[in-house]
Amino acid sequence: MKRFRGFLIKEFIHIFRDVRTMMILFLIPIAQILIFGYVIKNEIHDANVAVLDLSKDNITKEISGRIDAAPDFVVSDYLNNYSDIKEYFSSGKGAEVIVFEPNFAENFYGQDNARVQLILDASDPNLSNLINNYTSAIIQTYIADQTMSNSPNAIITTEPRMWFNEGLKSSYMFVPGTMTLILMLITAMMTSISIVREKEIGTMEILLVSPLKPLQIILGKVTPYILLSIINAISIILLGNLIFHVPIIGSTILLLGVSILFIIMALMLGVFISSVTKTQQIAMFISMFALMLPTILLSGFIFPIENMPKVLQWLSYIVPAKYYLIAIKNIMLKGVGVAFIWKEILVLMGMTFFFLILSVKKFKLYI
Amino acid sequence: MRVIYYILQKEFKQIFRNRIMLPIIFVIPFVQTIVFVYAATLELKNADISIMDYDKSSLSKRLISDFEASPFFEVSKIVPNNNAVSDLLLKDKAKAVILIPQGFEKDVLSLDGAAIQININAIDGQSAGLINVYIQQIVNSLAIKYLSSDINVQINTIPANAEIRSRFWYNPGLNFKYYILPGILVILVTMMGTFLTALNLVREKEMGTIEQINVTPIKKWQFITGKLLPFWIIGIIVMGFGLLIGRLLYNMPFEGSISLFFLATAIYLILAIGLGLLVSDYANTQQQVMFLLFFFFLVFVLMSGIFTSEESMPDWAQAVNRINPIYYFMKIIRAILLKGAELKNILTEMISMTVYSILVMVFAVWKYRKTH
Numbered sequence: 008m009k010r011f012r013g014f015l016i017k018e019f020i021h022i023f024r025d026v027r028t029m030m031i032l033f034l035i036p037i038a039q040i041l042i043f044g045y046v047i048k049n050e051i052h053d054a055n056v057a058v059l060d061l062s063k064d065n066i067t068k069e070i071s072g073r074i075d076a077a078p079d080f081v082v083s084d085y086l087n088n089y090s091d092i093k094e095y096f097s098s099g100k101g102a103e104v105i106v107f108e109p110n111f112a113e114n115f116y117g118q119d120n121a122r123v124q125l126i127l128d129a130s131d132p133n134l135s136n137l138i139n140n141y142t143s144a145i146i147q148t149y150i151a152d153q154t155m156s157n158s159p160n161a162i163i164t165t166e167p168r169m170w171f172n173e174g175l176k177s178s179y180m181f182v183p184g185t186m187t188l189i190l191m192l193i194t195a196m197m198t199s200i201s202i203v204r205e206k207e208i209g210t211m212e213i214l215l216v217s218p219l220k221p222l223q224i225i226l227g228k229v230t231p232y233i234l235l236s237i238i239n240a241i242s243i244i245l246l247g248n249l250i251f252h253v254p255i256i257g258s259t260i261l262l263l264g265v266s267i268l269f270i271i272m273a274l275m276l277g278v279f280i281s282s283v284t285k286t287q288q289i290a291m292f293i294s295m296f297a298l299m300l301p302t303i304l305l306s307g308f309i310f311p312i313e314n315m316p317k318v319l320q321w322l323s324y325i326v327p328a329k330y331y332l333i334a335i336k337n338i339m340l341k342g343v344g345v346a347f348i349w350k351e352i353l354v355l356m357g358m359t360f361f362f363l364i365l366s367v368k369k370f371k372l373y374i
Numbered sequence: 375m376r377v378i379y380y381i382l383q384k385e386f387k388q389i390f391r392n393r394i395m396l397p398i399i400f401v402i403p404f405v406q407t408i409v410f411v412y413a414a415t416l417e418l419k420n421a422d423i424s425i426m427d428y429d430k431s432s433l434s435k436r437l438i439s440d441f442e443a444s445p446f447f448e449v450s451k452i453v454p455n456n457n458a459v460s461d462l463l464l465k466d467k468a469k470a471v472i473l474i475p476q477g478f479e480k481d482v483l484s485l486d487g488a489a490i491q492i493n494i495n496a497i498d499g500q501s502a503g504l505i506n507v508y509i510q511q512i513v514n515s516l517a518i519k520y521l522s523s524d525i526n527v528q529i530n531t532i533p534a535n536a537e538i539r540s541r542f543w544y545n546p547g548l549n550f551k552y553y554i555l556p557g558i559l560v561i562l563v564t565m566m567g568t569f570l571t572a573l574n575l576v577r578e579k580e581m582g583t584i585e586q587i588n589v590t591p592i593k594k595w596q597f598i599t600g601k602l603l604p605f606w607i608i609g610i611i612v613m614g615f616g617l618l619i620g621r622l623l624y625n626m627p628f629e630g631s632i633s634l635f636f637l638a639t640a641i642y643l644i645l646a647i648g649l650g651l652l653v654s655d656y657a658n659t660q661q662q663v664m665f666l667l668f669f670f671f672l673v674f675v676l677m678s679g680i681f682t683s684e685e686s687m688p689d690w691a692q693a694v695n696r697i698n699p700i701y702y703f704m705k706i707i708r709a710i711l712l713k714g715a716e717l718k719n720i721l722t723e724m725i726s727m728t729v730y731s732i733l734v735m736v737f738a739v740w741k742y743r744k745t746h
Contacts, residue, residue, distance in 0.1 A: 025659075025661075025662065027657075027662060027666070028666075031668075031669045032665065035672065038669070039673075039676070042677060043676070046676070046677055046691040047682050047687075096543065096544075111536075115536055120536060121536040122536070122537050122539065123536060123538050124539050125538060125539070125540040125541070127540065128543055129544050129545040129548055130543075130553065130708065130712050132542075132550045132552070133682075135545075135548070136548055137416075139540050139542075140507050143538050144507045144510055144511060146536070147514050147538070150514075150518065150536050151518055154517075154518050163487070163488055163489075163490065163513055163517045164489045164490070165489065165491075166490065166491045166492065168494070169494050169506075170463050170495050172497050172499055172502070173496070175496055175503055176499055177500065179498075180497065180499065180500075196664070200664065204661065208580070208581075287661065287664075288573050288577065288660065289394050291664050292395070292398045293398065295668070296398065296402045297402060300406045301410075304414060309681065310413055310415060311416075311501055313421065314418060315412065315415065319409070319412060336497055340497050
């Protein structure tokens with residue numbers, strides 16, 4: 008035990024004396040949260056749109072006014088010709104031009120259809136799709152209102168209630184998502200690199216001939232990283248809560264418990280990677296390339312899994328980050344307890360043991 | 375000249391004899407590109423919704439069949455029970471639960487107006503917004519159809535009619551692949567350039583082999599050229615390869631000129647490799663390199679507009695992007711590939727990128743010390 012303590016202290020010193028790396032490890036989550044919070048916004052708010060009104064009647068003015076008044080849009084430019092559209096898009100001022108065709112009001116109540124064209128700069132397809140949907144909805148509501156204007160009340164209305172996230176804030180997605188990404192990548196990467204480093208430089212041989220047992224070596228290697236990752240997790244939760252008002256409705260202890268489980272899982276994955284690689288470069292590239300994209304894309308962090316092709320949905324079942332993300336979203340945002348997330352917890356535990364057994368086996372082989 | 379040739383030979387040998395590293399560099403990114411391009415979609419399809427029909431009238435049935443006909447929703451009818459709403463949402467059994475109130479048809483017929491309650495799981499705010507919009511579209515169109523056609527309604531409505539047509543320029547199929555593929559190419563090239571260069575140089579430091587080179591009569595510029603040139607060449611090949619895959623597999627548009635594309639790539643690689651050299655000047659271990667680069671890489675990639683266009687970012691972020699190397703290249707590559715931009719359309723970005731490359735490369739070489 009005393010030997011192990013000595014080894015542990017050595018590991019801590021090793022890690023904490025490299026101030027540069029240390030700072031970066033703590034800066035990564037903060038920078039990422041801030042970027043997601045302030046820079047990357049898939050939600051539209053006050054998006055600039057232009058109007059090309061070839062009719063200039065009361066109805067087109069009313070519709071334009073409604074679009075301008077909506078919180079999603081600002082009518083920033085009025086164009087005069089079709090040929091202005093290309094210029095407008097190239098200048099990058101906005102991504103949509105609403106074109107009212109001539110005689111709009113006349114056709115609106117007449118036999119012909121009144122035509123409104125939405126022309127979008129679709130070089131960013133997701134954004135243009137969103138803008139298109141929201142504008143269409145505003146115009147359709149207007150049409151419905153006009154049709155029903157003679158009746159005392161609007162005939163059918165909808166009362167939407169947004170559960171768990173009334174303000175439709177994107178922070179509810181990216182704070183848990185970033186936490187998942189950071190814990191997964193940094194933990195797996197740090198562990199695998201630091202173990203392989205000993206192999207590459209040759210000091211692993213020295214450790215192996217020491218009276219320390221293989222399990223003790225692994226434990227000594229990963230313990231400092233558990234601590235680091237817990238600090239990272241807490242700082243992300245605090246940032247999310249204080250700056251972006253992401254609540255923790257459920258039990259904080261459960262949240263921490265699940266997070267520690269996930270961290271241990273990622274550590275074991277890191278140990279496993281280190282047991283199958285020989286150089287730091289390979290360990291790094293595996294833990295970065297092979298983990299980063301699946302963790303971002305197949306966990307439900309940014310893109311909803313239900314919308315993906317079936318094959319990818321099946322693939323997502325082996326992505327550990329998916330289970331952790333479901334669990335922490337449930338705890339933080341829905342406030343539910345173990346009864347709702349026991350499946351996810353079980354899967355994470357299973358994965359932890361899987362990697363533990365695999366790497367202990369590999370590790371022994373190495374000796 | 376012969377010295378450089380020998381160093382080049384050594385470097386290429388070292389890169390290509392590494393049987394594990396090569397597939398990792400070339401295969402993993404491409405396999406991932408091919409697979410994950412399909413994952414990056416925000417399109418809403420077959421969202422699970424539950425409908426509780428308290429009314430069970432012909433109108434409510436008509437509404438339900440309208441929902442069933444919609445490609446956006448997968449409808450399940452649930453026995454009305456108010457307590458079930460929160461249960462369905464808590465257990466993620468439905469994205470949205472719609473309640474059609476009792477007396478729905480009667481209230482519509484008597485023109486008192488009826489309200490449909492929609493409960494949406496809004497943790498993913500963006501999807502929730504879309505679901506709400508699609509539900510409203512269906513409800514609105516039912517209302518319009520009903521009032522304009524149904525003779526039962528004995529009031530004097532003037533049906534308004536307008537047709538909304540959407541046209542999507544530059545990417546008519548709204549294919550997100552076309553947006554994300556150039557972005558992935560940029561990431562690949564950056565990885566090749568910056569990461570490999572820095573790791574390779576620091577590895578020599580860490581292993582101590584740099585000392586052996588330092589005592590040889592090889593000059594600093596020869597050594598640096600020999601070290602960097604292979605990655606520059608590999609980077610260009612990777613870019614060509616990625617482009618080919620994008621063309622063959624996804625029919626990715628290539629509107630602009632090939633020579634402009636590769637000119638931009640060649641210039642950007644100087645910048646990327648220069649940054650790698652710069653990092654290696656300061657870092658002592660590969661671990662340091664990795665985390666240092668990982669940090670800046672994440673920040674730069676996310677800010678460069680890989681997922682969302684730069685225009686939708688706040689002003690200060692756009693200002694920060696002036697020093698973001700990836701930003702320039704991302705913009706140039708997308709403009710060439712998707713919009714068919716010519717040199718004059720992207721002149722500012724090209725000049726900025728060129729100046730940036732020269733500055734970084736000169737500074738990094740100047741900082742590089744052959745001896746300690």
